[in-house]
Amino acid sequence: MKKQLVKSRFAPSPTGFIHMGNARTALFSALLSRRERGAFVLRIEDTDQERSREEFVHAVQEDLWWLSLQWQEGPVTGGEHGPYRQSERAAVYDQYFDQLVQQDKVYPCFCSTQELNLARKIQVSSGQPPRYSGKCARLSKAEIAEKIDQGLLPTLRFRVPAQQMIEFEDLVRGKQAFKSDEIGDFIIRRADGTTAFFFCNAVDDALMGVTHVLRGEDHLTNTPRQLLILDALGLDKPQYGHISLIVGHDGSPLSKRHGSRSIRELREQGYLADAVTNYLARLGHHYESDAYMDIDQLAANFDVARLGRSPARYDAHQLLHWQHQALARASLSDIWEWMGSAVHDIVPEDHRADFIETIRPNISFPEHAARWARIVYTDPLLLDDHAREIVAAAGKHFFAQALQSVAGHASDFKAFAKAVGQLSGAKGKDLFLPLRVALTGEAGGPEMARLMPLLGEERVRARLEACLVD
């Protein structure tokens, strides 16, 4: 028997930029199929025409691409189960709506929004779960015809069978069981004729041959509804896995106020894609190794059995750790590009490699690189109050001696410092700190031994001289 190809999918609705939670779901899904050498499908769920925007359709694709989560089937790539945008699949859905109508598994509902809202309010206030009453479930053909003649536009509701247990094995949470009586008849087609999530999402997964659906925990109670639809239609059911949500430091749903950002913002801020994937792949999932992995290694070692069930808190510290890991491994050309024009405009071409290797361990973001580029290559060097204090404390005499010592080893900091030490008698912190501050304006930073050759003799002299005047 041929082993079924693993097919996973990511099905965003283009109503905004993808955030960490979304991105992690996409990542897990992509890693799953990548590990099995299966296929990853991207499907755009744009049935909500009010909120869907073309700009976000593009943004989602760009962001996934940036994260190295390429899809084998979907927009642009194509595939045999297209189209991959739900707004273009109306004909497909109509066919299946017809099938359900034939089988009397659905019925038109003429209840107005106001009516439904009111009913819900009453149910909630009397301690009942807000569930559709089934008012239109028993309308006769004549009643239906009459309402349609009046110009009323019905929604289509799915008849949920009574007294049934709906069971499935969740990839993450194990055995799940729901009572059908706890599910009200739900809408699968809106009054305007567009298809509702429960329906198109489930039908498309089946039609596209998706075998594994990894999605947020918020969908857990949607699953029995979708299983019901798939059963009614006689379509294949994928396996579902519901991933816990990402929350903020206080355990409440992740939001801007927790420092949560869209993938786009993370990228604009200078986070490396590998840093983001290494971090996200370990939020609610664990690897035996704590070592940095590229996307293929992340995939090779990914395992749904290692997905956690409890919500994970977003922690900027940990993301930053992976940023440093990624930065330490990035190629010279990648880092150069990452540093951006602020650095490109300042750093001489023949200094590129040295400049990068010198500051690499000391920076996290392009803005830091830009700062060091300005420090090293632009004059005059401006000292802040703290730096002035250190310079003043060392004294003019010290810098005069330093200036004398430059000759002969302007590119050899070790020898230079030794000479200054011998002349001035200063050592340790008293020796190094004033030199560092005079030369860079900073009390800390990359190795002076590497920085000094970048500065060059002329600049070193000028900066030491600057410390001789008030």
Place this chain on the structure above:
RNA sequence: GCUCCCUUCGUCUAGUGGCCUAGGACAUCGCCCUCUCACGGCGAGAACAGGGGUUCGAAACCCCUAGGGAGCGCCA
């Protein structure tokens, strides 16, 4: 309100009844390296939500409580 889910160091997590004196990573602190800062190396402190059971034995199994979350939409 009802239904469902979750709960191990500050954080991410390991843990499938004895390998647990609860392991690792991030963060924090300390030491070493360096005549400075960082990088790096070594080390320290730090957790089974609470209460009852079951068992020779419980972080693990059961029940209750507490706290957190989700769903109950003509959103997805």
